[in-house]
Amino acid sequence: MKIIHVSAECYPVAKVGGLADVVGALPKYQNGPKISSRVIMPFYDNTFTKENLFSTIYKANLSLGEVPYEFRILTLKEKPLDFDVFFVDVPELLFKEFVYSFNDTERFLAFQIATLDWMLTWETFPDIVHCHDHHTGLIPFMLQESFKYETFRKIPNILTIHNAQYQGWFSHEKVGLIPAFDFNHVGLLDWSGNINPLAAAIKCAWWVTTVSPSYMEELKIAANGLESLLSAESAKCSGILNGIDWNVWNPETDPYIVENYNTKTVDSGAFANKKYLCDTFNLDFEKPLFAFIGRLVDEKGSDLFPEVFKLALEKNNATILLLGSGNKFVENQLEALKNDYIRTYNAFIGYDEKLSHIIYAGADFLLMPSRVEPCGLNQMYALRYGTIPIVRSIGGLKDTVVDISEKNGFGICHENVTVLEIIHAIDRAVALYNEPSKYKKLRSAIMEIDHSWNVSAQEYINLYNSIN
Numbered sequence: 227m228k229i230i231h232v233s234a235e236c237y238p239v240a241k242v243g244g245l246a247d248v249v250g251a252l253p254k255y256q257n258g259p260k261i262s263s264r265v266i267m268p269f270y271d272n273t274f275t276k277e278n279l280f281s282t283i284y285k286a287n288l289s290l291g292e293v294p295y296e297f298r299i300l301t302l303k304e305k306p307l308d309f310d311v312f313f314v315d316v317p318e319l320l321f322k323e324f325v326y327s328f329n330d331t332e333r334f335l336a337f338q339i340a341t342l343d344w345m346l347t348w349e350t351f352p353d354i355v356h357c358h359d360h361h362t363g364l365i366p367f368m369l370q371e372s373f374k375y376e377t378f379r380k381i382p383n384i385l386t387i388h389n390a391q392y393q394g395w396f397s398h399e400k401v402g403l404i405p406a407f408d409f410n411h412v413g414l415l416d417w418s419g420n421i422n423p424l425a426a427a428i429k430c431a432w433w434v435t436t437v438s439p440s441y442m443e444e445l446k447i448a449a450n451g452l453e454s455l456l457s458a459e460s461a462k463c464s465g466i467l468n469g470i471d472w473n474v475w476n477p478e479t480d481p482y483i484v485e486n487y488n489t490k491t492v493d494s495g496a497f498a499n500k501k502y503l504c505d506t507f508n509l510d511f512e513k514p515l516f517a518f519i520g521r522l523v524d525e526k527g528s529d530l531f532p533e534v535f536k537l538a539l540e541k542n543n544a545t546i547l548l549l550g551s552g553n554k555f556v557e558n559q560l561e562a563l564k565n566d567y568i569r570t571y572n573a574f575i576g577y578d579e580k581l582s583h584i585i586y587a588g589a590d591f592l593l594m595p596s597r598v599e600p601c602g603l604n605q606m607y608a609l610r611y612g613t614i615p616i617v618r619s620i621g622g623l624k625d626t627v628v629d630i631s632e633k634n635g636f637g638i639c640h641e642n643v644t645v646l647e648i649i650h651a652i653d654r655a656v657a658l659y660n661e662p663s664k665y666k667k668l669r670s671a672i673m674e675i676d677h678s679w680n681v682s683a684q685e686y687i688n689l690y691n692s693i694n
Contacts, residue, residue: 227690229256229263230352232341234325234334234361236267236311239274242325243521244468244603245388248437249358251471253309255683268337269300269315271323279303280313284347288316288339290332290403295319297340314340331396334361335403342368342375354690355383357431360394363423364404366430367414371407382693385431387441389600390449391525393417393424418451425452428459432693435686437601438622439465466686467625468601469679470610475586477611477673482583489670492612496669499588507572509545514659516544516652517589517613519582519604522552522560527595527618527643532559534595534648539567543656547589548573549581586611590665591655595640595648599623605637606677612669614658616651618643626677630658636672 235242237250253263269275284299300313315321319333327333342365345351355378357365366385369378398421401412417425428434434456436442442465446457456463473479477495478488484502487495504511516538522528528550535546548560560573574581586592592608594617601622605615609626616638617623627637638654640647659665 227261227354227687227694228350228352229253229261229354229356229690230345231263231265231356231358232338232362232365233265233267233358234337236265238307239267239311240270240272240325243389244437244601245358247470247603248386248388248468250307251469251474251679252683252686254307254471255469255679256687257309261687264310264312266312266314266341268320268325268333269298269313270325271321275313278306283312284344286340286343288336288343290336290339291400295336297336297343299340299344314344316340330361330394331400332403334394335364338362338365338368339405341365342378346375346377351378351381353382353694355381356686357383357385357427359386359388360392360424360427363394363427365427366432367426368405368407370430371411371414372405373407374405382432382690383430384433384435384689384693385427386435386437387424387428387445387600388437389598390424390436390445390452391598393422393450393452395420395422397421417455425455428452428455432462433689434459434463435689436463436465437468438625439467440624441465441600441621444621464689466682466689467622468603468606469682470603470606470677472610472678475607475610477587480583480587482580483587484584487587489612489673492670492673493666496588496612499584500590501588503547503584503588504545507547507574508569509547509572510569513543513545513570514590514656515588516546516591516593516616516655517585518546518548518550518593519585520550520594522550522556524553525596525598527597527648528552528556530595530643530645530648531556532563533645534652535560535563535567535571537645537649538652539563539570542570544652545570547571547585549576549578549585551576586613589613590659591616591638591652593648593652594618594623595643595651596620596623597643602626609636609672609675609677612673614638614655614665614668614672616640616655630654630668636668636675 233249235246237246256263280300485498599621629639
């Protein structure tokens with residue numbers, strides 16, 4: 227079986243969010259004697275592309291309406307990844323330092339057209355085309371409707387929704403940019419008066435998945451306008467929980483962390499990493515260390531952090547370390563807190579991959595008070611490293627974290643995103659930390675929970691077989 231994943235992101239080539247981690251791991255876990263799983267993505271002007279050498283394997287022209295563009299398909303000269311990645315280079319549109327901008331219609335439409343144009347030249351076509359999020363959402367429509375790609379109509383295609391808040395809307399005035407199709411079917415592109423790539427993909431894909439079972443059910447209630455569509459198409463929809471790459475996220479071999487450890491040596495290993503964090507960020511080692519890693523956006527509940535942190539730190543029984551960036555107003559508030567809570571609070575505004583690994587290894591608790599969380603990977607990373615997650619019970623967080631008040635529970639959960647509920651969750655965590663034997667036993671136990679890609683990758687393969 228030949229599988230092609232089409233995505234705007236893929237770790238470690240280009241990463242903005244969890245989409246990159248999924249596309250950077252799933253193909254590796256799918257590949258085997260009978261399966262070839264590959265990725266097609268844009269060619270960006272970033273650190274990865276500067277540090278590696280590429281070969282051109284195909285060159286042609288495409289048109290967006292009346293505007294012609296030259297494009298190339300590139301491959302890596304060496305193989306730093308565990309699966310093949312092909313890069314679509316449209317210099318005027320895609321070769322940028324950023325992955326996303328405020329006006330990406332032409333950029334990602336060119337990417338999708340170039341991908342399908344190149345596929346037309348293949349001697350053997352893929353058995354499955356797996357599209358990820360709205361940036362590839364017009365591919366199912368074009369496979370089904372565009373005259374140019376009529377030869378592809380029997381190829382099964384799947385859409386995975388990583389975040390339904392972003393849908394790629396654009397005006398019907400740009401419909402001419404899409405390769406010609408029977409205009410009687412233009413309604414497949416429309417949702418609420420605009421061309422909506424995510425909606426079009428939901429209508430046209432052979433199957434639709436989300437990155438957790440709970441998120442699929444939640445989208446029927448809150449999907450930024452697509453609720454009725456997802457309910458109507460529910461017969462071809464399912465949720466498959468993401469996994470994590472256990473080879474990359476492994477405290478026993480992780481090259482980024484200060485001291486490696488396993489379930490038997492977690493006390494000393496976590497101690498060394500926490501000591502490094504506390505020394506580096508001037509924090510009191512004796513108190514439980516709470517951490518947040520991620521984007522400072524309302525979806526993550528970060529707008530409440532300034533007030534939550536103040537209230538939590540006033541009690542003087544915990545320390546907090548934040549790694550993230552996003553909303554500038556929130557960033558400024560969080561930076562200002564440093565002056566008021568010396569030795570108990572610090573923040574690194576930005577992103578640092580090595581530091582994130584050390585935080586997973588050294589923090590005692592990880593905060594994830596998300597308003598929306600399609601799957602969430604951070605809580606899985608935390609569990610792998612023996613750091614107890616504190617989560618709002620929604621989406622993938624609900625599917626992966628069981629509260630300590632329940633049988634075999636191992637995390638701390640709250641139902642709503644409010645200052646009081648987050649503070650209460652932190653208080654519960656402090657109480658747990660102050661029971662050393664219970665806390666240490668729990669920390670070792672959570673490291674054994676298997677959230678690797680092995681199970682999830684097989685679920686996708688079973689799905690491919692069922693529709694192929």
